[in-house]
Amino acid sequence: MSAHQLAFLVLGVLILVSALMVVTVRNLVHAALFLILCFAGVAGLYVLLQAEFLAVAQVLIYIGAITVLILFGIMLTRKITGGAQPPLASHWKAAGAGAGAFLLLLLYVAMTGQWQVSDQPPMDSTTTLGLALVTRYVLPFELASVVLLAALVGAVLLARDETR
Amino acid sequence: MTTTWRELGYLTPELVVLLGAAAVLLLDLFLPRGRRRVLGGVALVPLGVALGWVLRALWAQSGGPSQLHKVFGALLLRDPYSLGFDVVFLVAAILGVLLSLRYVEREALPAGEYYALTLFAVFGMMMMAMSAELITLFISYEILSLAVYVLAGIARGRAVSAEASLKYFLLGAFASGFLVYGIALVYGATGTTVLYDPLGQSASTISGLILERGLFGNALLLAGLALLVVGIAFKAAIVPFHAWVPDVYEGAPLPVTAFMSAGVKAAAFAAFARLLFGGFRNLGEVWQPVLWVLAVLTMVLGNAAAIRQQNVKRMLAYSSIAHAGYLLVALAAYTARDVAIGSVLYYALTYTAMGVGAFAILLVVGQEGEANQELSDYRGLASRHPWAAAAMGLFMISLAGFPLTAGFLGKFYILNAALRADLDGLAVVLGLASVVSWYYYLRVVWFMYMTEVPKAAVRPISRATSLGVAVAVAALLVIALGVFPSTALAVAQMAGHTLLPLGY
Numbered sequence: 124m125s126a127h128q129l130a131f132l133v134l135g136v137l138i139l140v141s142a143l144m145v146v147t148v149r150n151l152v153h154a155a156l157f158l159i160l161c162f163a164g165v166a167g168l169y170v171l172l173q174a175e176f177l178a179v180a181q182v183l184i185y186i187g188a189i190t191v192l193i194l195f196g197i198m199l200t201r202k203i204t205g206g207a208q209p210p211l212a213s214h215w216k217a218a219g220a221g222a223g224a225f226l227l228l229l230l231y232v233a234m235t236g237q238w239q240v241s242d243q244p245p246m247d248s249t250t251t252l253g254l255a256l257v258t259r260y261v262l263p264f265e266l267a268s269v270v271l272l273a274a275l276v277g278a279v280l281l282a283r284d285e286t287r
Numbered sequence: 288m289t290t291t292w293r294e295l296g297y298l299t300p301e302l303v304v305l306l307g308a309a310a311v312l313l314l315d316l317f318l319p320r321g322r323r324r325v326l327g328g329v330a331l332v333p334l335g336v337a338l339g340w341v342l343r344a345l346w347a348q349s350g351g352p353s354q355l356h357k358v359f360g361a362l363l364l365r366d367p368y369s370l371g372f373d374v375v376f377l378v379a380a381i382l383g384v385l386l387s388l389r390y391v392e393r394e395a396l397p398a399g400e401y402y403a404l405t406l407f408a409v410f411g412m413m414m415m416a417m418s419a420e421l422i423t424l425f426i427s428y429e430i431l432s433l434a435v436y437v438l439a440g441i442a443r444g445r446a447v448s449a450e451a452s453l454k455y456f457l458l459g460a461f462a463s464g465f466l467v468y469g470i471a472l473v474y475g476a477t478g479t480t481v482l483y484d485p486l487g488q489s490a491s492t493i494s495g496l497i498l499e500r501g502l503f504g505n506a507l508l509l510a511g512l513a514l515l516v517v518g519i520a521f522k523a524a525i526v527p528f529h530a531w532v533p534d535v536y537e538g539a540p541l542p543v544t545a546f547m548s549a550g551v552k553a554a555a556f557a558a559f560a561r562l563l564f565g566g567f568r569n570l571g572e573v574w575q576p577v578l579w580v581l582a583v584l585t586m587v588l589g590n591a592a593a594i595r596q597q598n599v600k601r602m603l604a605y606s607s608i609a610h611a612g613y614l615l616v617a618l619a620a621y622t623a624r625d626v627a628i629g630s631v632l633y634y635a636l637t638y639t640a641m642g643v644g645a646f647a648i649l650l651v652v653g654q655e656g657e658a659n660q661e662l663s664d665y666r667g668l669a670s671r672h673p674w675a676a677a678a679m680g681l682f683m684i685s686l687a688g689f690p691l692t693a694g695f696l697g698k699f700y701i702l703n704a705a706l707r708a709d710l711d712g713l714a715v716v717l718g719l720a721s722v723v724s725w726y727y728y729l730r731v732v733w734f735m736y737m738t739e740v741p742k743a744a745v746r747p748i749s750r751a752t753s754l755g756v757a758v759a760v761a762a763l764l765v766i767a768l769g770v771f772p773s774t775a776l777a778v779a780q781m782a783g784h785t786l787l788p789l790g791y
Contacts, residue, residue, distance in 0.1 A: 228510065232472065236507030239478035262359040266414065266426040269305065273407040273430055276312065277437030280400045281452075 130171060138164035155193045162186050176249040294358050297365040300337035300373060301413045307333025308406035315399025323398040327388040330402035331381065334409070338377040345370050345778055353785050361481050361489065363417040368628070371782035372416035372557040375635045376550050378764070380409045382643045383546030385757035386650055389749065390542050393655060396441055404441075405546065408434035412554035419565065421470045421480040421515075424558055428466065428522070431554060432459050435547050439539035445657075451538025458531045459521070466518025472511030476502060482566030485785070493566040503570065512567055512574065519562065523555035524611045526585040533592075536604030541657060544600070545646030548607045549639040556614050556635060560628055563618060564786055571621045578619035579713060585612030586720040593727050600660045602727055603645055606686065609724060610638050616717050617701045620708035627708070628783030630700035633776055637685070637693035637768050644761030645682040651675050651748050651758065659746060668735040672748050676735045678758050685765045687728040688721045693768035700776070 124132075141160040148154050162185040169178035256264045295302070311330055315323065348354055348367055356365040384405060391398050411431030418424035436459060440452020473493065474480055483494040490499060502508050521528040536544045563574055589609030596602035614634055620627040652668065652675065653659045669676035685692035698721060705714040768775055 232506045232510040236472075236476060236510070237502075237505055238475050238507065241478070259360060260362075260422065262362050263422045263426045266423065266430065269407065269410065270426060270429050270433060273404065273433045273437075276400055276403060276407075277433060280397060280437060281440060281443065 127171065130167070134164050134167045134171070137161075138168070151197050152194065155190055155197060158193070159186050159190045162190065174248050176252055294356070297356050297358050298363070300340045300377075301410060301417075303333045303337045303340070304406050304410045304413065308403045308410065311399060311403045311406065315403070318399075324388070324392050326398045326402050327384055327391065330384050330406060333406065334377055334381050334384065337413075338374065338381065341370050341373045341377065345374070349774075349778060349781065353781050355485055355785055357484075357486070358417075361484055361492075362420040362423045363414070364419045364485060365417060366485070366785040367778070367782040368561070368632070368786045369413075369417040369557075371632045371778060372553060372635070373413050375553045375632070375639050376409050376412040376416070378636070379546055379550040379553065379639045379643060380405060382639075382647070382757050382761060383542055383550070385753045385760075386542035386545055386643075386647055388753040389751040390540065390650065394442055394444075394540065396540070401438070401441055404434040404438050408438065408546075408550065412550055412557075415554045416557035416561075418558065419482045419485075419561065421473065421482065424562075425463075425466055425470060428518075428558070429463065431551065432463065432522070435543075435551060438543045438547070439535055441543070442540045445538075447538035448540060449538075451535040454531055454538075455535045462518050462521035462528070465514045465521075469511045469514030469516075469518060472507050472514065474511075476505050476507035476511060482562065483568070485565075494568055497567070497569045503573075509570075509573065512570065513577075515562060516559075516574070516577065519555050519559050520581065523552055523559065523614075524608050525581055525615060526588045526608065526612070529585070529588075529608050529611075532608055533601055533604045536607065537598070537601050541600070541646060541650050541653065544604075545643045548603070548646070549635075549642050552607070552611060552614075553635040553639065556611075556618070556631055560618060560631055561786065564621065564624055564628060568621075575619055575621055578615055579710070582612050582615035582619055582713060583716050585609070585615060586716055587612075590720050590723045594723065596727070597662050598660050599662055599665070599731065600646075600649055600657075602662075602731075603642070603649075606724065606727070607642065609720060610634075610642070610686075612720070613698060613701055613717060614638075616710070616713050617704050619713060620701075620704040620710055622709070623704045623707035625784065626700070626780070627704040628786050629776070629780040630697070630704045630783075632779040632782050633700055633768075633772075634697040636775065636779075637697040637765070640761050640764035640768065641682045641685040641692075641694055644758060644765060645679065645686065647754060647758045647761060648675060648679040648682065651754055652746075653749075654746070662731065662734055664746070665731055665734040666738045667740040670739065675748060675758075678762050679735060680732050681762055681765060683728040683731050685769065687725045691766075691769050693765045693772075696769055696772050696776075 138161055141157045141164065144157040145154045145161060148157065162181060166178045166181040166186075169175070169181055307330060310333075311326055314329060315326060318325070345367060353367045354365075355367075357363070358365055384402065387401065387405075390396075391401055408431050411427050411429075411434060414427035415424060415431060418427055436452055436456040439455050440449050442448035470480065477493050477496045479491050479493060479496065481489070481492045483492045489495070496502065497508070517528065521531075524532045536548060539547070563571075563578075567574060586609055589605055589607075589612055593602050593605035593609060596605060614631055617627050617631045617634065649660060652664060665679075668679070681692070685694035688694045688698045698717070702714050702717060705711075705717065
């Protein structure tokens, strides 16, 4: 087993175990912390795939912004920090069956599908990505700002103090 | 690859709507609280200008050869197809704003954000209809979705509105997830996200690569397509992805329900047809049976549930599901694509007129806090308010699909496409479903015309001018499209043809 495979194995176990913990632990703060571990594992996978930019973005956005936001959300909503919530909703059997079937389908697809593999040597992904964003994909890049503006207006509107 | 000013010029209506949204947001800051009602009027300006531009562009092409421009490489296509759907979105939005003018004031909703988000949603719809590339399609889908999630929950004082917004948001987030997953798998299978090239210049598109590399049975591609269909079917309110529809349509403020039932559905179908007929045209034999099943489920369940409703708003929500089923029939008729796509566009326009019209009457009859939406509130409406009853009657028989109304011709063209594609079974189901729908549409008419109420129980109706104008415009459209369909139909057919150019 090469070092690469070993690293993949370790990361894979880390991601799966921490993801399982996220949905099974009773304390929501602990769940959020396990989520950080899970995201860090995914960032590690990106590094293995030589997508350094994605790895950094993963750390900055998912760990730095999203989980911190979730933690804030948990702390500000006092009632749910207690940790007495049952972790499973009432329809968990049906939901589990659906998710399981979906997992099997994706596994089948990932195993049997023919992926298009580029025959070119890997390039500096940060430069390529940056160039693509301001040339070929400049339109979706700009449109993303409209998404953000609409989301910002909506968030302010819904979160604003009703009395003012 | 440079984008010139000339190319940006093709995006004029979209940019006008986007600038209008920004203008509304900025004006909202400087207007004193009491004068914010003018914002609705301000929002009508960009919508009107954009509609004028679109109609002029369609008019210029209606006689001669249709024009097709690629904008930003091949990410967007400015063709009669996108122009035709722009008409639908803009008409839905203009009617929606007209319905909102009085409502926003009465329910004390935040006017600036309300109209700005409406314009953002329209912008997203217009970009969706133009997208010929999956990433652009996804981002446009998100612009539309986020704006509508918030609009559904904008009446924060009412618990049902907040519930509608949250439900729509949570389920919608899953739908977006499916869409992105689908895009990733399709990219994994083909190495590109461009759906197709209508000018046939580039072979590295999804439709080109499917042929070139023979990807017909590729599991990755098929799974990706299935996930894309799920993501879009959710927005189009297709069974079994419809669970959110009744609660969200009932909980959202009425003008928002009117706007989203027509606009969001049309946008979803615009993207749907471009995706299936453009990018995955060569897999037609694979996706046609799937659409067949979805169409039957949607028509049957939508109508069956609508029959049981006593609340008119909820009844219209379920009937809106049924209408999505009729539209799916047209998409399934892919072997008769030269008429199928045109009939989708034509039906989207007729549904906008009659659907928004019916919701407008709900506003006329309804009172503060969305009261008076039960069927029994329509008792004896004809003797008290003959014009409102007549308009409602017109919308109901059009939705039911009676001759001399837009709804009849819309269904007729869809049936025509289905029969030409040898989908006899589907055509029969459509016919039977329509007959079933007569029951709940005509029941409203029966309540209005055949029942009486004691004088003391007579309730007032809203007499706002803007509401009257909206009802009149919708009614005129229903009659005009039903009696003089030739112009609209010719445009719809031309739009359909541009989606499948060159050697198809």
